[in-house]
Amino acid sequence: MNDQGFNRIIWSARRAGRALDVAKEQQLRHLEMHAAHYSLLAAASAHLGATGAELARELHVTPQNVASLANRLEQRGLIERRPNARHLNVVEIWITDKGEELLAEADAAMIELERTIARVLGVDEAEKLRKLLEELADGLERENRGSRTS
Numbered sequence: 323m324n325d326q327g328f329n330r331i332i333w334s335a336r337r338a339g340r341a342l343d344v345a346k347e348q349q350l351r352h353l354e355m356h357a358a359h360y361s362l363l364a365a366a367s368a369h370l371g372a373t374g375a376e377l378a379r380e381l382h383v384t385p386q387n388v389a390s391l392a393n394r395l396e397q398r399g400l401i402e403r404r405p406n407a408r409h410l411n412v413v414e415i416w417i418t419d420k421g422e423e424l425l426a427e428a429d430a431a432m433i434e435l436e437r438t439i440a441r442v443l444g445v446d447e448a449e450k451l452r453k454l455l456e457e458l459a460d461g462l463e464r465e466n467r468g469s470r471t472s
Contacts, residue, residue, distance in 0.1 A: 345438070349431040353424060359400075360432070362391045363417060363425045366401055371414040373406075388415075400424060 346357040365377050372380070374388040381388070392415055395401045400421035406412035417425065440448045 345435055346432070349435045350428055353427055353431065355424065355428055358387075358391055359395060360425075360428045362388065362395060363400060363421055363428070366415050366417040367422060367425055371404075371416055373412055373414060377415060395421065 343357060346360070350357060350360055361381055362377065365380050366372065369376065369380060374392060375385045378385040378388045392401060392403065396403060398420075400418055402416050402418055403413045404416055406414055436448075442448075443451060
């Protein structure tokens with residue numbers, strides 16, 4: 323494959339990612355939630371009592387991003403921040419019951435988006451795409467780790 327082919331793959335991935343971002347926002351609009359809020363709620367639910375820094379690493383964003391998103395979610399009563407019992411300067415993020423309820427609704431919206439993807443591509447092709455994307459992510463992560471140690 324020539325250099326133009328590689329650029330087309332990257333461009334196509336970017337375009338698909340953007341279309342997916344728009345679709346996620348549309349699916350979540352009725353919940354008055356953005357995709358970034360959904361991601362943080364899901365991470366907070368999966369990692370109960372995690373710190374902002376831990377959630378930032380999990381989501382591959384900056385701690386400042388998590389702090390900003392957490393402020394909005396806390397204002398809506400979807401999460402709460404609690405001091406760590408052993409380290410008073412450390413704050414843990416906990417999802418509230420209200421947050422869990424909204425997360426369940428958001429999960430249902432994301433499942434509907436998954437169904438749309440399966441309708442667009444076909445079930446078998448959607449599964450192939452999922453596997454290819456996982457393989458790509460794993461391979462690029464290995465490559466990136468290898469280039470840092472060189």
